[in-house]
Amino acid sequence: MVIKNAFYAQSGGVTAVINASACAVIETARAHPDRIGNVLAGRDGIIGALTEDLIDTSLESAADIARLRHTPGGAFGSCRYKLKSLEQSRREFERLIEVFRAHHIGYFFYNGGGDSADTCLKVSQLSAALGFPLQAIHIPKTVDNDLPLTDTCPGFGSVAKYVATSMREAGLDVASMARTSTKVFVFEVMGRHAGWITAACALAARNEGEAPHLLLLPEVLFDEARFLACVKECVDRYGYCAIAVSEGLRGPEGELMAGAGTTDAFGHAQLGGIGPQIAQLVKDRLGYKFHWAVADYLQRAARHIASKTDVEQAYAVGKAAVDMALAGKNAVMPAIRRLADYPYRWDIVEAPLDQVANVEHKMPAEFITADGFGITEAARRYLAPLIAGEDTPPFRDGLPDYVSLQNVSVARKLESFSI
Amino acid sequence: MVIKNAFYAQSGGVTAVINASACAVIETARAHPDRIGNVLAGRDGIIGALTEDLIDTSLESAADIARLRHTPGGAFGSCRYKLKSLEQSRREFERLIEVFRAHHIGYFFYNGGGDSADTCLKVSQLSAALGFPLQAIHIPKTVDNDLPLTDTCPGFGSVAKYVATSMREAGLDVASMARTSTKVFVFEVMGRHAGWITAACALAARNEGEAPHLLLLPEVLFDEARFLACVKECVDRYGYCAIAVSEGLRGPEGELMAGAGTTDAFGHAQLGGIGPQIAQLVKDRLGYKFHWAVADYLQRAARHIASKTDVEQAYAVGKAAVDMALAGKNAVMPAIRRLADYPYRWDIVEAPLDQVANVEHKMPAEFITADGFGITEAARRYLAPLIAGEDTPPFRDGLPDYVSLQNVSVARKLESFSI
Known part of the structure; x- marks a missing residue:
């Protein structure tokens, strides 16, 4: 040969x-x-x-x-x-x-x-x-999980496991303290075009009321009023609200909402990504004490x-x-x-x-709940095996x-x- | 009885x-x-x-x-x-x-x-x-590790292990991509008054040139010119620069630099903490592409x-x-x-x-290197056992x-x- x-x-x-x-x-x-x-x-x-x-x-x-x-x-x-x-x-x-x-x-x-x-x-x-x-x-x-013809893309399952673990852990922390401290926690994860990683955060919740309570997916245009109403309802019911947001969240006109590296209308540098923006919005409109985390490279490097x-x-x-x-x-x-x-x-x-x-493999519409803030059982069935095993x-x-x-x-x- | x-x-x-x-x-x-x-x-x-x-x-x-x-x-x-x-x-x-x-x-x-x-x-x-x-x-x-009369405070060692692991992992990621992508990575960690957690990030580096390259400790007042010079030298030498910054970093007058929840002189909400601020500063002055992560509650909840x-x-x-x-x-x-x-x-x-x-137990001065951007061997000797074992x-x-x-x-x- x-x-x-x-x-x-x-x-x-x-x-x-x-x-x-x-x-x-x-x-x-x-x-x-x-x-x-x-x-x-x-x-x-x-x-x-x-x-x-x-x-x-x-x-x-x-x-x-x-x-x-x-x-x-x-x-x-x-x-x-x-x-x-x-x-x-x-x-x-x-x-x-x-x-x-x-x-x-x-x-x-x-x-x-x-x-x-x-x-x-x-x-x-x-x-x-x-x-x-x-x-x-x-x-x-x-990690974007967006290749066609393959059940999943290597790299995604580990990010999914990391973000779901982190959301579960941070959720326990916030729940412990919510009475006198942080009531709203926002976790920003990767995903410019598709919400696969944000969706994976939902695996953290096993029971009603557990974190995360709301997902902000790039597939669903952001509706501020409806979002704020859901946050308030969640805090009223569970004492706190944990939110996973995709870096690629889009506003009502389909525009990217994250302002990293850009300046506002007054020429001031806008710091931070969509996570801090959403947290600040909740604070401004509902008055809740907030915290936010941005995992950035940590999520796609978390081999541990x-x-x-x-x-x-x-x-x-x-x-x-x-x-x-x-x-x-x-x-x-x-x-x-x-x-x-x-x-x-x-x-x-x-x-x-x-x-x-x-060819970009997007998240199917039937993976997103009717209200746009969660994932369906079909999505869980798809995602769950991908994070299995250590x-x-x-x-x-x-x-x-x-x-x-x-x-x-x-x-x-x-x-x-x-x- | x-x-x-x-x-x-x-x-x-x-x-x-x-x-x-x-x-x-x-x-x-x-x-x-x-x-x-x-x-x-x-x-x-x-x-x-x-x-x-x-x-x-x-x-x-x-x-x-x-x-x-x-x-x-x-x-x-x-x-x-x-x-x-x-x-x-x-x-x-x-x-x-x-x-x-x-x-x-x-x-x-x-x-x-x-x-x-x-x-x-x-x-x-x-x-x-x-x-x-x-x-x-x-x-x-x-997690602040600031109680007196005890070698360490339960909670700190696990945060230390988490931030050092995260810094090592993200550092490998940035090093892989630095030629055409992100050259400066900023990792914001907890510690309002003492730099114990920021110091622990330094355990990630075993060899010359490994992340993190610079620590920004709350004990050392921020000197912008000296910091930027060090970042540039680091990028020139290693191709990238990984920085760990304490949320409690203080400016030249001893003022807290993080702007979370406050507004600037024009009444605009300042989003984000010190991590994104430092990253933006590097971008504005040195032009390097940047990324930043803020671990927030993830670090103190990371039981995994x-x-x-x-x-x-x-x-x-x-x-x-x-x-x-x-x-x-x-x-x-x-x-x-x-x-x-x-x-x-x-x-x-x-x-x-x-x-x-x-009584607040602060980080001893002999734990900080003369340039203020690193930790000494004495600090490593103190910190290393606290993250030992899984x-x-x-x-x-x-x-x-x-x-x-x-x-x-x-x-x-x-x-x-x-x-």
Whole structure:
């Protein structure tokens, strides 16, 4: 058999489990030395390919590669660098092929969300057009949970577990103190376009009256009067009100409500995101003492409370990607197929990349309650298995013991390339 | 022996482990049925004593009481209700004694910080003055870690573990993406007066260049120019800069910098705390893309990543409180005494309440580096053992399984009392 090298890159926002996919790619590749020579990883994602900055993963020990499975963040670096159409970004696409050719790369594994699925598809198309044999496999990853054709996206389940745990814990805190202290707690979570993460907060409540009491989803335009009425009713009934709000909440006209980084009509910098804004609104209109939390990167980096299901799926799609490549596949993505809800059973199937790229999987309308402030039983049935199981990392000196790789680059063979 | 009831109340901000102290009080009391009848808990803290709303803990099963050990928040409710001097709050103090008398209470266990140590001492003094025999024992609890005469305060070690873990995880995330995305990350943590929690974030870094790179402690007045220079140097050197900031950061004149809940000179509500303010400052002056997180209640409720040491100490002070009461002690607090750093060894000793009340234990100057932006080896030596060990709660359906007690009140015997 011909031995070729593989290229692996991480793309876009990193997650608590993207390195589990990297671990699977490298471990599976190493198990096939007759087919795959070395796995070269792009330093800072696709930029590493463009600049011919390729990390030699063969220098990392098997033990350190194994530790990737429990290490959050992007072990080789990731980037937000969007390749446009083949016409607009032809120079970059051709450079990729040039670098792959120079380093005997026959397998392209791209680990990301919707944009990178699109890039992966185009690399596959261009390599065919240029007569350069390359198998391009996309490995799904996004906390946004918005890829089509897959039951869920690796990374999401762990964020879901983190936000639901945090909401349950903070809810107990607020409930304890509500008589004389904070009555309204607002928890801002990620999700610019889809409310999957906000919806997952609802898993915290098992019984009537438990936090969270209200969800503010990006799918439901914000109705201030109706929201304030619900907050008041909740405080009257339970003594407090816990709210989960999506960073992507939209106002009555569909406009993004978060003011981070912008200025108001008077030119004053508006600090903070939608969480503090909603808390302040409640204070101004209803007078309740409030607190708010913004989890930001904490939520997508929280490997210490990762979902075991999510970790297993992240590893499985990485392994399946290499298996698919070895089976001669091209322009596909390993997707997760749900076979049963309880107990959750799933397997990995093949999704054609042209049906994945640029298709956004939104939260179905039937997952949102009629009042717009909660999720339905159907949503719970979908979400519950995704947070199941714990996969606690090893701890050292009281803290999770994460690996830092050496990340040594292979020697360059080409002229430099400006990005 | 005479059998008397015990009264237990939680005071002030709750923690991830205050219920472990409650668990210890009840379990230890139940082991001495010849001396202690029932443990009555104040609903919403001392307010429950004033209003004669006393929870009958004898109705809770041994299994549920045991589950308190791993449940965050305040299981019986807590409050911020400050009793002033014996003169100013005489009506309230006398009411307490009246309620204790009516319910045959001979033991008063008050679980809180500095203010409640003061209240506990006064209750002891007044009971003596009124000829009502009462043993008042204070059980230490505060995430602020500011009680004197004890090596640490139960609740702090778990917050320290949470913030250090979160900082390590978010730091890996930011480092992965810094080339094309966020270069400055600001993590706001609790600590109005003392920088203990901010200092604990520094435990996240094991090696040169790891997050956090800068601490903004309340003990060090904020010097904008020096801070910005350090941020720039850090980004130049490491590619990114991770900052932990205390909510209590003070400006050059010693003024609190956080603007939460206030309005600016133009009457506009200022949203957000000091975290977003610092992030915005960096953006305005240095132009770096930023992100920020505010952990708020998440940090003090994060029982899922509690420090085993902290849980053990919280339980130990609760148990010791009952043991001290049974030994005839009064107006004392079980305090933690450090016997050795590595391995950490500690025991429980008796601290007289008149030396605890109203004394604030600040972070020693020798714990802060000369530049004011970090902690010294002495600080690490002090902090490291406090986050050691994991005490993971049981999980059910993917989330920590916390207990909710029935919390049934005993029948009232007295006239109502307005607070």
